[in-house]
């Protein structure tokens with residue numbers, strides 16, 4: 001299994017004075033934009049407007065993605081690949097292999113990386129397909145790919161060939177959305193810089209795909225002092241899982257035998273307290289299912305209790321509860337809270 005993305009970045013809306021884009025954006029266009037473009041087109045006598053969002057058949061999405069990538073103007077504001085002094089660097093972290101570390105003090109909310117994928121391959125690849133795709137890459141791309149880590153652990157990744165094992169160790173499974181924002185499956189994408197960031201169960205960074213620029217973006221979710229290791233969460237839906245469940249999932253899907261993050265390597269008593277907090281978050285999150293969670297006052301109390309438990313846990317990011325209604329409610333709760341602060 002590949003790592004999943006926490007949340008999609010909403011396409012940024014540029015200032016009114018920005019020139020109109022020179023190309024049609026397939027990605028990141030909102031259903032609202034599609035609808036108004038269609039209405040405008042109808043009113044203007046069935047002509048497609050510049051903002052028309054094409055209807056794309058699901059099995060053509062990867063191809064379309066390739067076309068967009070090939071023609072994408074490198075003029076978007078997020079082109080951080082050319083940074084000469086990125087705020088992070090790669091260092092060795094012992095049993096975890098390499099990792100990314102803050103090269104200076106980083107402020108909460110800073111964007112640290114915005115990176116286009118090295119490759120976009122179907123998720124379930126045979127060994128032959130993987131080899132063919134790899135051979136079609138340039139020598140530079142091939143060596144970048146082969147320089148990436150291959151997990152040393154046990155589990156399903158260990159059994160894979162060199163190419164697929166690297167893809168599984170370093171890739172993200174990215175949902176491919178059609179014009180109405182509906183997922184049409186997913187593709188595995190490898191981002192070579194982001195691939196250096198290790199996992200933590202209380203990460204100090206969060207990753208999200210920006211469909212309008214086709215970049216995976218990494219943000220600091222807390223202030224990060226210089227020389228601190230950067231971390232993201234490989235299993236965004238697992239905030240409510242116990243350490244044993246997370247260990248099992250990391251072993252099964254990513255192949256590493258033991259999570260060496262601060263939570264998982266804490267003393268047994270601390271680990272038990274962490275499990276108990278996460279268990280309580282699970283109970284509250286389940287009470288929100290199917291529109292539950294009580295009246296408005298009870299819902300707010302539930303969201304506040306989750307926040308208090310996350311604070312005790314040292315979890316600074318916006319967790320994915322695996323429930324879209326609760327995710328939305330918690331995001332709004334957090335936004336309002338941050339506004340008050």
Ligand SMILES: C[S@@+](CC[C@H](N)C(=O)[O-])C[C@H]1O[C@@H](n2cnc3c(N)ncnc32)[C@H](O)[C@@H]1O
Nearest residue numbers: 096097098149151195196198199256259260261
């Ligand atoms: C995407 S790579 C991360 C960068 C990698 N450490 C390197 O040397 O390039 C994922 C691999 O790093 C290691 N790793 C990442 N997070 C870890 C953690 N919390 N505990 C132990 N190993 C970890 C595992 O071997 C995992 O398969």
